[in-house]
Amino acid sequence: MPTVTIDGHSVEVERGATVLDAARYAGIWIPTLCYHPALSSEASCRLCMVELDRGDWRQLVTACNYPVRHDVIVYVMSERAQQARRGVMELLLARSPDSQELKELAERMGVKGTLWPKVTESQRNCILCGLCVRVCEQIIGKSAIGFAGRGADRTVAAPFRQPSEDCIGCGACAAVCPVGTIEVRVHKDECEVEISPFKSRVKLLVCKQCGAPILSTQVCEQALRNVGWATCLPMQACSQGNVGMGRKSAHATFWPELRKRLRLCPKCRRLQTAGRVASP
Amino acid sequence: MIDAPARFASIADFEGFARSLRSQDRTGTRSVRLCMGTGCQAKGAARLYELFEEAIESASGRGRAGNIEVKPTGCHGLCQRSPIVVVEPAGIFYQQVEEPDVAEIFRETVLGGRAVPRLLYQDPESGRKLEAAEEIPFYKVQQRIVLSQNGRIDPTKITDYIAAGGYSALVKALTSMTPEEVIAEVEVAGLRGRGGGGFPTARKWRSCRSAAGGPKYVIGNGDEGDPGAYMDRSLMEGNPHSVIEGMLIGAYAIGSEKGYIYVRNEYPLAVKYLRTAISQAQEIGLLGENILGTSFSFDIQINRGGGAFVCGESTALMASLEGRPGEPRAKYVHTVESGLWGKPTNLNNVETWANIPHIINRGGKWFAGIGTEKSKGTKVFSLVGKIANSGLVEVPMGITLRRIIYEIGGGIRDGKKFKAVQTGGPSGGCIPAEHLDARVDYEELTNLGSMMGSGGLIVMDEDTCMVNIARYFTDFLLNESCGKCTPCREGLAQMRHILQGITKGDGQAGDVEKLQALAEILSGTALCALGATAANPVLSTIRYFRDEYDAHILDRRCPAKECRGLFIYQIDAEACKGCGICLKNCPVDAITGERKAPHVIDEQKCTRCGTCWEKCPFTAVLKV
Ligand SMILES: Cc1cc2nc3c(=O)[nH]c(=O)nc-3n(C[C@H](O)[C@H](O)[C@H](O)COP(=O)(O)O)c2cc1C
Ligand code: SF4
Ligand code: FES
Numbered sequence: 001m002p003t004v005t006i007d008g009h010s011v012e013v014e015r016g017a018t019v020l021d022a023a024r025y026a027g028i029w030i031p032t033l034c035y036h037p038a039l040s041s042e043a044s045c046r047l048c049m050v051e052l053d054r055g056d057w058r059q060l061v062t063a064c065n066y067p068v069r070h071d072v073i074v075y076v077m078s079e080r081a082q083q084a085r086r087g088v089m090e091l092l093l094a095r096s097p098d099s100q101e102l103k104e105l106a107e108r109m110g111v112k113g114t115l116w117p118k119v120t121e122s123q124r125n126c127i128l129c130g131l132c133v134r135v136c137e138q139i140i141g142k143s144a145i146g147f148a149g150r151g152a153d154r155t156v157a158a159p160f161r162q163p164s165e166d167c168i169g170c171g172a173c174a175a176v177c178p179v180g181t182i183e184v185r186v187h188k189d190e191c192e193v194e195i196s197p198f199k200s201r202v203k204l205l206v207c208k209q210c211g212a213p214i215l216s217t218q219v220c221e222q223a224l225r226n227v228g229w230a231t232c233l234p235m236q237a238c239s240q241g242n243v244g245m246g247r248k249s250a251h252a253t254f255w256p257e258l259r260k261r262l263r264l265c266p267k268c269r270r271l272q273t274a275g276r277v278a279s280p
Numbered sequence: 281m282i283d284a285p286a287r288f289a290s291i292a293d294f295e296g297f298a299r300s301l302r303s304q305d306r307t308g309t310r311s312v313r314l315c316m317g318t319g320c321q322a323k324g325a326a327r328l329y330e331l332f333e334e335a336i337e338s339a340s341g342r343g344r345a346g347n348i349e350v351k352p353t354g355c356h357g358l359c360q361r362s363p364i365v366v367v368e369p370a371g372i373f374y375q376q377v378e379e380p381d382v383a384e385i386f387r388e389t390v391l392g393g394r395a396v397p398r399l400l401y402q403d404p405e406s407g408r409k410l411e412a413a414e415e416i417p418f419y420k421v422q423q424r425i426v427l428s429q430n431g432r433i434d435p436t437k438i439t440d441y442i443a444a445g446g447y448s449a450l451v452k453a454l455t456s457m458t459p460e461e462v463i464a465e466v467e468v469a470g471l472r473g474r475g476g477g478g479f480p481t482a483r484k485w486r487s488c489r490s491a492a493g494g495p496k497y498v499i500g501n502g503d504e505g506d507p508g509a510y511m512d513r514s515l516m517e518g519n520p521h522s523v524i525e526g527m528l529i530g531a532y533a534i535g536s537e538k539g540y541i542y543v544r545n546e547y548p549l550a551v552k553y554l555r556t557a558i559s560q561a562q563e564i565g566l567l568g569e570n571i572l573g574t575s576f577s578f579d580i581q582i583n584r585g586g587g588a589f590v591c592g593e594s595t596a597l598m599a600s601l602e603g604r605p606g607e608p609r610a611k612y613v614h615t616v617e618s619g620l621w622g623k624p625t626n627l628n629n630v631e632t633w634a635n636i637p638h639i640i641n642r643g644g645k646w647f648a649g650i651g652t653e654k655s656k657g658t659k660v661f662s663l664v665g666k667i668a669n670s671g672l673v674e675v676p677m678g679i680t681l682r683r684i685i686y687e688i689g690g691g692i693r694d695g696k697k698f699k700a701v702q703t704g705g706p707s708g709g710c711i712p713a714e715h716l717d718a719r720v721d722y723e724e725l726t727n728l729g730s731m732m733g734s735g736g737l738i739v740m741d742e743d744t745c746m747v748n749i750a751r752y753f754t755d756f757l758l759n760e761s762c763g764k765c766t767p768c769r770e771g772l773a774q775m776r777h778i779l780q781g782i783t784k785g786d787g788q789a790g791d792v793e794k795l796q797a798l799a800e801i802l803s804g805t806a807l808c809a810l811g812a813t814a815a816n817p818v819l820s821t822i823r824y825f826r827d828e829y830d831a832h833i834l835d836r837r838c839p840a841k842e843c844r845g846l847f848i849y850q851i852d853a854e855a856c857k858g859c860g861i862c863l864k865n866c867p868v869d870a871i872t873g874e875r876k877a878p879h880v881i882d883e884q885k886c887t888r889c890g891t892c893w894e895k896c897p898f899t900a901v902l903k904v
Contacts, residue, residue: 042764043609043610043765043807044764044765044766044807045765046766046805046806046807049804049805060804060805061612065610065612066612067612080804084801084805087767087800087801087804087805088766088767088801088805091766091767091770091771091774092766092770094774115794116770116774117774117777119770119773119776119777120769120773127766128763128764128766128769130764146605147605147763147764150588150759150760150761150762150763151758151759151760151762151772151773152758152761152763152769152773153763154762154763154764154769
């Protein structure tokens with residue numbers, strides 16, 4: 001296993017791990033914005049710059065995607081690395097001056113503020129890290145949002161900047177957004193969930209018992225599909241190749257039950273369970 | 281279409297065919313070579329072609345045609361004097377030919393063998409009329425290797441290319457060289473990439489050859505997004521087979537069976553000619569399975585680019601080829617190991633590819649004999665801007681910028697003074713007069729704060745404001761940036777903001793230092809080379825023309841008198857004839873004066889719109 005020496009501390013990591021992996025393993029903090037362990041690294045925010053020792057010269061590299069293939073020496077706290085990260089952070093602060101999250105991160109980095117004016121438009125503090133785009137594509141499998149426009153006009157949007165047909169209203173994008181740009185809004189009157197600012201809307205499932213909105217109908221369907229699929233897989237394996245049978249029986253036993261339980265709000269589900277326990 | 285057997289089953293068959301083409305008796309053949317390059321087409325070359333064809337037809341009706349052909353060719357280079365027509369066998373070079381001239385050229389030169397002096401190039405110094413292209417200084421100083429057949433062969437005929445020696449390098453490689461020997465020859469040649477970075481070609485090939493996994497891909501980069509550049513376009517339009525032959529040899533050396541040529545969508549003619557060339561090569565068995573009966577198979581597909589400048593960058597180009605958005609990605613793992621679809625991929629610029637057949641045919645030593653210690657061979661440039669002879673030029677590495685600009689380019693247009701030349705495309709630097717003796721060499725240009733780039737040379741004269749130039753290129757790069765990474769997107773936007781301020785007269789002390797700080801962030805942290813080199817125009821103009829920045833910022837004055845509001849208009853009382861044209865045209869009534877008496881501009885009322893300056897028939901309005 002190759003050794004990574006970070007500011008004098010050495011750790012061993014698997015070949016192919018990143019410098020960021022190594023740093024986290026060694027307990028050394030490197031600020032990141034566009035990195036998420038569940039997603040591919042695009043290295044677009046450029047906040048995680050560190051210096052790599054190349055023998056006779058040193059190169060600035062992004063820690064989140066620099067692969068460790070042999071022993072390497074890196075510097076996180078060298079003057080040049082800190083200055084590079086500060087430079088990037090100051091540009092981001094100029095872009096999204098109102099983001100509380102960004103300010104907190106800047107403070108943790110020791111960046112007091114920015115000397116640059118605001119010259120680019122950002123949609124509700126969006127820093128274009130792209131986590132939302134990647135989570136939607138790589139985890140949810142929907143690609144309901146993507147990048148539109150080039151250069152300073154780049155934004156995240158649904159295709160043609162119209163509400164997306166593919167959005168299932170799951171809110172994963174909102175969950176990964178590091179600056180709170182994306183909001184999940186519930187419209188009780190229309191019984192819809194909206195993923196803002198993309199304007200995509202999905203009908204909400206209401207509790208069969210009390211009528212309270214529970215979750216997006218599409219998420220429910222996807223959940224049912226995924227869970228149903230997962231349940232029938234082991235049965236497939238033990239049904240001596242009789243795939244049809246295996247799946248059928250899974251549908252027959254697990255699905256209706258699951259479906260029923262999903263259509264109740266948590267409160268009514270609890271009540272139902274309690275009722276069952278009381279009078280079996 | 282081709283008078284050749286359907287598919288050559290062996291190298292010997294092909295060689296026999298090539299020999300017969302090359303030894304064809306062409307005595308008595310008269311040919312009219314007509315440039316169909318972009319410049320000449322824009323000036324009506326297609327119509328000239330028709331007229332020549334008609335002339336031949338009517339002459340043959342009268343039994344006088346004999347062996348006469350009109351040959352549409354690629355760009356001849358001297359685009360300033362387009363349309364260009366060359367009549368063989370004497371090689372008489374005509375320029376700025378117009379429709380009514382066709383009959384005269386046909387009668388006098390084609391049939392009569394005499395020149396038409398009126399249409400010849402006149403040497404501006406001696407005043408002599410020059411008949412042959414080789415005598416014209418524009419061509420004399422050049423050394424044409426890559427462009428040697430441009431303007432000579434018909435790019436839509438593979439037989440023309442073969443007759444001129446085409447595909448003999450492929451045959452040589454396949455019959456007498458191992459893949460390693462091919463790479464060694466390219467290494468001896470010292471060839472470096474012509475697309476920008478100047479990376480040693482042999483080293484790239486060798487890494488790709490030894491990379492694990494497959495299939496392996498080779499790609500020709502014909503994206504050419506630099507404003508004003510048309511080297512690659514002219515090459516693809518004028519001699520598409522040279523690129524194909526180069527890629528074939530490279531694929532053989534690397535061990536690849538599949539190639540792509542990525543061409544800008546704005547180049548429909550290049551796409552068309554490349555397609556024709558590929559299908560002709562496939563037809564006779566120079567592309568496809570078991571090429572010329574050997575075990576080597578290779579095919580090429582054309583892909584049209586979306587037209588974004590950044591799509592020329594290697595990883596963005598590969599993403600675009602895969603059908604994804606053309607955005608760069610990190611290159612910590614090189615594309616020779618993991619490129620297109622994660623497979624080992626070798627990308628070279630089309631001019632790099634077109635050098636290969638010459639290196640194989642004439643040997644790496646011969647190639648290495650041209651140029652400087654570290655920059656070998658020739659380089660094609662498109663010479664544009666405020667230059668007398670704009671056009672396409674190919675020069676040996678090591679030639680000075682001065683010789684290109686003054687001997688080939690004929691100096692600055694309209695007798696103005698030279699101020700700077702930008703090399704290396706939009707993110708290249710501007711080199712001032714004191715460095716005109718710098719040589720065309722990768723390292724030398726980089727040391728001057730510019731770069732070789734892919735071959736754009738933009739000449740600027742004394743009327744060009746260098747701050748405004750920096751603003752222009754920053755603006756271009758920001759618009760062409762993909763916007764993926766923070767420093768490029770935000771940093772360039774900040775730079776543009778500052779430069780706009782300076783050129784509008786709102787510059788602040790400290791602006792230059794801010795620009796330098798932004799430049800440092802960009803070069804250190806941007807994801808791809810677009811962002812990393814984007815500050816070159818700003819840094820080089822600060823380095824060489826700091827006084828112009830200071831004049832804008834501190835004195836609110838534009839020394840080149842280009843930035844509106846940073847100079848004033850005055851009427852030269854001695855030159856003014858009192859005609860009243862300016863007075864009538866001024867939109868804000870800022871001009872007063874009696875007829876036949878000198879007029880005056882009221883500086884308070886004047887909005888510096890420049891109308892009077894444009895309208896004055898006596899150039900009595902001055903910028904001061
Ligand atoms: C923004 C950008 C644009 C580029 N455009 C081109 C181009 O139009 N043509 C080209 O050959 N190389 C272009 N390059 C360089 C390529 O990335 C690559 O280095 C080159 O094609 C490799 O071929 P070579 O080694 O033969 O030069 C560009 C690079 C950058 C960063
Ligand atoms: S440097 Fe510019 S062009 Fe390159 S990836 Fe970053 S934003 Fe895109
Ligand atoms: S976290 Fe590494 S570039 Fe964004």
